[in-house]
Amino acid sequence: MQLPDVACHRVHRTLVGLLVLGALTLAGCGQNTQPSQGNSTTAEASTNDTAVATDAPVTLTLLAHDSFTPSEGIFDAFTAETGIVVRVVRGGDAGTLVTKAVVSAGNPEGDVLWGVDNTLLSRAIEADVFAPYVSVYRADLDAAGVALAPDGVVTPVDSGDVCLNYDKQWFAERRINPPLTLQSLTSASYRNLLVAPSPLTSSPGLAFMLASIAEFGDEWTQWWTTLRENGVLIVDSWSDAYYSHFTAASDGERPIVVSYATSPPAEVIFADPRPTEAPTAVAALTCFRQYEFAGVLRGTKHEVAARKLIDFLVSRQFQEDLPLTQFVWPSNRTATVPQEFLDYSLRPENPLTLDPAIIAARRAEWLDVFSEVVLR
């Protein structure tokens, strides 16, 4: 029954080894955090700014959705000017972000929130998530966006359109006209051609459902019933629809997809080598406009600094960075939009919209109806 000593030593060694390994990893990571934040998301205080050096710098946390991808170092100028350091924290998609903000209203995880859109806005406002602030740039901002939040509870930062996109080559080869309206999608010539993300799990999916409600009013469920009979494919997410099923972006079999009006310029600008024209096009009459907003989170300990950050987010400098990094239109009308973005983008003149108050009141009911009618 004796246990050889050698074995015991081995146990000790292994355990000690594990602990040391763990400690090293932890230590190594601790050291790593500082510079990496500087590289990726944090703009650190400029060292040559003497005015800043005397104050203890305020660090603001900017909560944003996963699609918030501004140029690196974009906040350096803001930090140099104000001494305020910005830490970007991404917290899932817009729905997740708003849900988290709602449960922690008054005791927020950050100071400023970027990315609540007009389909989610009322949910956040009802839960009293924001501390109102009217930006100094308000007069320069997209009037339609400002009108959605008239008392300055949030500030419009950008907008974009969710539209039908189609594969130009696919339709040209078969000499079929691409669909131009929502109504035409129920035609037999588009049988089994459309893929759309689900409104239950995807923000463009929700926008597309709202587009159908804006277009058809109370008849929208009948339209979806017909669309279902005509073989619409509903998938989980936008990326699944676009990158797994859309003929122009995958080896999928569906040449019509619900995507953004800015997807065609993205197809061009991301491609290497660049094509002379986009392989995809947008059906302008099917577009639903999404406005995105930023706001000061109620309960922040740095309300004054947070307001300055709101101003920076709608300043020309920041707004001009948006088109080519996030493929949205700036809210500040004085911002210059890059030519290549203008060349390939379509900005529908009369997009479909719905009053956020109506969306707020009926969204849950509409989603339940959608589940019953389309996802059965």
Added chain:
Amino acid sequence: MSDAPPRAGRPLHTDLPPRASRPLRTSRPILTGLPALIWLAIFLLVPVAVLVAGHVDASDVSRVLTRQSTWRIAWFSLWQAVVSVIATFALALPLTWFVGRHNFRGRRVVRAIASVGFLLPSVVVAAGFIALLPNRLHVSLATMIAAHAYFNIAVVLRVVAPRLESFDTRLVAAARTLGAGPLRTFATVSWPAMRSAVVSAAAVVFIYCFTSYAVVRTLGGVTRNTLESDIAVRAYAIGDIGGAVVLSVVQVVVIAIVVLLGRAIARDAASTTRRTTLTLSSVAGMRANMGVVIVVVTLTLVTAPLVALARSSLRVGDAWSLAGWRSLVDNNAELATPESAPPTATSASALIDSLVASGRTAVFAAIVALVLAAGLSRTVVRLGSRGRWLDAVSMVPLVVSPVTLGLGLIVTFDSGWYDWRGAWWFVAVVHSVIGLPLAVRVLVPAWRNIAPGLHDAAAVLGAAPRRRFVDIDLRLLRPALIAAAGLVAAVSLGEFGAASMLSRSGAETMPVTIARLLGRTGDLVRTQAFVLATVLVAACITALLLVESGARNHTQPRDNTHA
């Protein structure tokens, strides 16, 4: 042993004293289990309770319970989970048997590779399946079940194979010598020894499949909902937090019923297991051929989606390209065509950050969970039949919806000195809670296998408690400790639900980064996601090989009882 019927193998153990000699050992077995219980209370019970208190009222309960879709969804969750368990065992048992009973070159590598699916985030596995399968199979019930089976091979392998390894083949030989046929030998000797491990693995697999979320959403299609995916939809898309929480309670209740049924089946089996001699057969003849077939088939199935991932990491759009890999090592490589490409591709430092964050989180979670689980499982074993409730409590983290847990943590640890929402280690703490049940599952049989007589004999020979702990418990537990640490690290590396609620930039774990990249525009960004996924696969296989080599001594035949 008085509660168990006599087994064919009993005579071989007569050299060990019966359990009646227990009084020599510590009188307060609950003490070692307390830290784990306190940990669970702080990071699981309290957050869920706070969420329920703040966001649920009676109308939510009646609204959810009277809605027809609730029960339709619950029924679907249930039957697809049962089918998935069957599929998992069908896929995993041949390999588990071969690996558990035989010694052959490359055994550890086989075990490591076969386990890798379990470590991968479900978004990545789903992406691998989509890359692999023809279009019309992308979204189907069969694909969803196959993915569930794929994930859980490791659970069966890790929980059942160790039991097979420690199973004394002389028992079988004895039974056969005494005239029992193969079937009777299996029914009276082999199966009773393995039953608790099999039921234990089945319970874990069942729970994972029942609460499946990402796989159901991407491969099952939008018309198929489990309770877990409906919880996420309620919480995020509809903003119905009360409804989501009520659903997660329904989920806990359904799972509890099924698991308790399973435990009733496993009841008397557990008490029959003993530490036994390790005798792995070497492989020859017919067995070798069969083994080669089993290993090759299983590993091909396991690696196919991984190869598809690696292939995707080498393609940008329609062309082969190293751009994704270049962007991992060179911060500016993604801007190869300066004036053309916008800087939306993720920088190398951000990718490396998430690698480091994942590794750090996994190590921390594994260490914490290991210490807590070792104590708790000791208590469970020492309490004997009175420990059953504790065993059940330790399973609770598996059945609490990550969405609910994440929301609960956010509303609970939200102010003053306990505002930990932004702390890097908070995700690790949550992972230690989520991984605890698996560690307990592995360690309980291991504690049980330590013959009680060893402690008594050592005590009689003058060994102090500490010496007995180091020389007996630690030594005999080592393989199980290593396996448990590996499992917890695996869970942490692949965990998405809670991490996506709590991850922070600079401390964002890889699954979260991969999911974020997969959701964005641009071929290169997607390629980067696949690069990261490939790195994750490689890291996981490496980690598993390390774990395997740490357990090396265990796999070499030795004979403790005769020492």
